[in-house]
Amino acid sequence: MTMHFGYRALRWAALSGLVSLGLMVWGVLDPHPIALVIAMSAGQALGTLSFLVFLLVVLDDLRKAQVFSRTARRSDPPRPEPGRQD
């Protein structure tokens, strides 16, 4: 995932997040059956999708910055000295 692609995905996710928030507010302000069903299904599904895209972009950023590999290297157990037997 390139930075450019990630940024574009985030912008789309922001747009979809705005739509999902609009649907959720519609369900709260005008709580008739269809509004509530749409708010609690499509609204929340879009919101969840946006959040997942955000998490993926952040995770990809962290992976590129080698945050995970550095952490893994630090947490490796110390190697035994050659020739030493406990």
Next chain:
Amino acid sequence: MASIAIVCSLVAAALLAWFYLRRPELTGQVKFLLLLGFGVFPIGAATTGNVAGFEHTKHRSFCGSCHVMTPYLLDSDDPASHTLAAAHARNEAFGRDSCYECHQDYGAFSTVMTKIGGMKHVYHYYTHYRNVDVRTAVFEIDLYKPMANASCMRCHSTQVGSWLAVGDHRSALEALRSGEVGCASVGCHGPSHPFSKPKRKPGAEVAP
């Protein structure tokens, strides 16, 4: 709850709109703001919005929002009506939610199970009853299963002296508790919404 949902939505929307329109560079600070805009505030809005939504679906006005429920709503709202449903709708403790209080399922997940059942109503409404006139619908619509005595016994515990003072209650106590004899519908108190049922046989008695 509704106001918390709206405030959370507005804050999240402001953050997302700012990111979409201003296109800031993805620094750590921007990512933190986006975490609030994509995650924290929308989750707050969804949670409180769901609670507010579920609470609203318990109101009688919500049940009456489909046109086929109009006769039931009008009867329950009528202060002069003597039907069981209207008598319960006048109860100060739960009258505003009287449909839900009597028709809800029981158990640990009662609200959720009742609302899942309610989804079936929405489906049937939009696939069939939407274009059915009220006069026809009122005789077509029926419960999925007979009204259980447990619905009545949630409030009328069958253990209070004034209730036991009624001879018929006392004599049919075990049968009532086990559900062998019904309270409403075919039972002594008759249907809760009598206008929606075929007329009873002449001479059949209905308890007050």
